[in-house]
Amino acid sequence: MTEVDDNLLVRAVRTQQGDGVDVYAFFLHGSDLTRIADISRIHRDEKDLKGFQRKEIRSHVKAIVEFLDSGPVLFPNAITLALSSDVSFDVSRGPKPKGLTEVGQSGTLNIPLRKDGERAAWIVDGQQRSLALAKAKDSRFPVPVVGFVSQDVQVHREQFILVNKVKALDVRLINELLPEVGSLLPRDLAANRLPSELCNLLNRQQKSPFYRLIRRASDAANQQSVVNDTALIAAIKQNLRGPYGALSQYKLAADASNPDAMYESLVLYWSAVRDIFPDAWGKQPTESRLMHSAGIKAMGSLMDQVMLRADSSATPETEVREALQRIAPLCAWIEGTWEGLGLQWNEIQGTPQHNRLLAEHLMQLDRKLSRPTR
Known part of the structure; x- marks a missing residue:
């Protein structure tokens, strides 16, 4: 490994994968990694999601440094670039050994x-x-190191998700990246793409009752955000399940969904929730259990039941608001x-038991x- 005129030269092996993508395997000195490679941190500008990498975990980095400095160590984990x-x-020139398996x-x-x-x-x-x-x-x-040639950040995100899916990676970070990935992903990940994109829309559109209230991995500095995106995504996934999910009627097939109609349905319902419970809306979960993961999931479950009636009504918005006013x-x-x-109101926790109890209680109410009085 040498440096020549601001270039680093290393011995490597080249092969190809996918649609003719060059892939290289080689070794570097540890100190050279951050000299040749940038870290693309996940963040947002006013319009788009940028990057894909999580924040530096200082305790993790410190622990690895202590391990590396502890003496002669084996550390064969490959870095992907x-x-x-x-x-x-x-390409190197010269004779090849007889019987060489040349990959x-x-x-x-x-x-x-x-x-x-x-x-x-x-x-x-x-x-x-x-x-x-x-x-x-x-x-030294x-x-x-394994490196593949691509300047497409979408490809980088795809590989980042696939590599980290089997590791303890923050599910919120994966969920936020999924809508930005256009290529085919494993089925369990692809199932999250639609609800995560709907979550993005609810957070970005001014007409949405959740406008800038959803806490996503890329906007931790936003003090206004109070709703856990994982809870809302879980609620939307429930709404997508057939045959009684509030959004399932718009999910005709894998390639024939109507996300615009789904978004409008979510805005209709949750706008009514905001207006019927104004004192509880937009507060921190410690101050309002409506904004807590338990409240979001429970009200999401109630949406399926309420919207089933509203969708057959001549005035869906009125039906939703009257249903919520009755239980308020x-x-x-x-x-x-x-x-x-x-x-007590503040004894409700985000446990599976409390999530189920609260949801069942609201639906029972x-x-x-909603039964007509005689």
């Missing part, structure tokens, strides 16, 4: 050295390890006791109060 098309590869070509990989933010590679998997290797005492610790006096979102549950 996305390489720009500016890298070049020269790839050996040669020299030329990686340009550039300043931070303009580097020729991006770390897809292994950012904490890369940061630790840069801080370790042994700057050899690190295995019996709700204890910010004070009082939930009669029938025997729980709705069924009871």
